[in-house]
Each structure stands twice: as C-alpha cells, then as structure tokens.
Amino acid sequence: MAPIPGSGLAKGLAVTLRTMTKKSVTAPYPDTQPDLPPRTRGVIGLFEENCTVCMLCARECPDWCIYIDSHKETVPAATPGGRDRSRNVLDRFAIDFSLCMYCGICIEVCPFDALFWSPEFEYAETDIRDLTHERDKLREWMWTVPAPPALDPGAEEPKELAAARKTADKLAAAQAEPQEGES
Ligand code: SF4
Numbered sequence: 001m002a003p004i005p006g007s008g009l010a011k012g013l014a015v016t017l018r019t020m021t022k023k024s025v026t027a028p029y030p031d032t033q034p035d036l037p038p039r040t041r042g043v044i045g046l047f048e049e050n051c052t053v054c055m056l057c058a059r060e061c062p063d064w065c066i067y068i069d070s071h072k073e074t075v076p077a078a079t080p081g082g083r084d085r086s087r088n089v090l091d092r093f094a095i096d097f098s099l100c101m102y103c104g105i106c107i108e109v110c111p112f113d114a115l116f117w118s119p120e121f122e123y124a125e126t127d128i129r130d131l132t133h134e135r136d137k138l139r140e141w142m143w144t145v146p147a148p149p150a151l152d153p154g155a156e157e158p159k160e161l162a163a164a165r166k167t168a169d170k171l172a173a174a175q176a177e178p179q180e181g182e183s
C-alpha cells in the first residue's frame, strides 16, 4: 500500500514535539565542564626526579613521539680507592601530543614511576608545533595528576612503605644515639 502523502513529515514532527519537552542530555562544552573520571587519559606528566634516562618509554612508544637527549656524567667514588661511576643526565624530554595516541604504554613500562596520566585535556593549539611539550611543560602537568586511590583496608602493606619506615626508624635511632663526646 502506498504511504499516505505527508505521513513521513507528520512522524518527524511528532518526534520533534516529543523531544522538545524532554531535558537535554548534551552538555554545552566549554560552558559546562565534562564530569570526567579521575583516571582519564588527558595528558602525560613527567616527574623528572624519578627518570633515570633508561630510554624504555621512548623505545616502546609505538608512535615514536617521545624525544629524549642526555649525556653521561662521572660521579666520583664514594670511598677512597673506589671506582668512579657514570650516570645519565637528562638534557631533553619531550612528548609530541600531535602524534601520541594515548595508549599509555610509556607509563606502563617506565620502571621508575616517572610518567603519570593527568586528566587535563584543554591544551589545544593553533600551531601543531606547540603540541610538543618539553620537560618544563610536562613537569607542570605533574601538579594536575590526581592522588592514587586509597588502598583496600584489607590489602597487604606495600613493600615500599615498609622499606621507608625501616629507613626512617634507622635514622631516628641514629639521631637519638648520644654523639661522641656528649655525656
Ligand atoms: S601514550 Fe603511547 S603513543 Fe603516547 S607517548 Fe606514550 S607510548 Fe607514545
């Protein structure tokens, strides 16, 4: 049977009328900020102090968008007769967010907890070159990284906490001991 002329239009108008009276489900960004989960993958922060320039993140990044430069420095031996050691010093650490696909591999593979997700996402640029964030900018993102979620009350204490407590106790005991020459 042929459709009644104008029935499609009437159906469309009926849908329009129905939805006109309902509350909107879209959030008009940027007037309304999205309510994102705290672990959102927005941008990557670098905690430079933890980075040993092992290059693992740069090697594992599927997009090759992590740029690291470093040089070696000789650290004199701690004890007389000991051997001098060499250590890597970071010269450049940058991430090109125009290439990054937010896979999180760099964060997962970093053995020294130097990279973290921040939920910040408002860093659009009009010049694509500005999407390469150098170490200072990556450090700034660190301050927007949310605190880790609380441990399960029944969970075993992390070994890092036990080790830190042991060191603190040792230091406190050493400080409490009377110094030589003191009565
Ligand atoms: S999130 Fe993935 S693509 Fe982006 S820098 Fe890290 S490893 Fe590379």
Ligand code: SF4
Pocket: 050, 051, 052, 053, 054, 055, 056, 057, 058, 068, 109, 110, 111, 112, 113, 114, 115
């Ligand atoms: S994997 Fe971690 S420690 Fe190694 S270079 Fe990358 S950020 Fe630094």
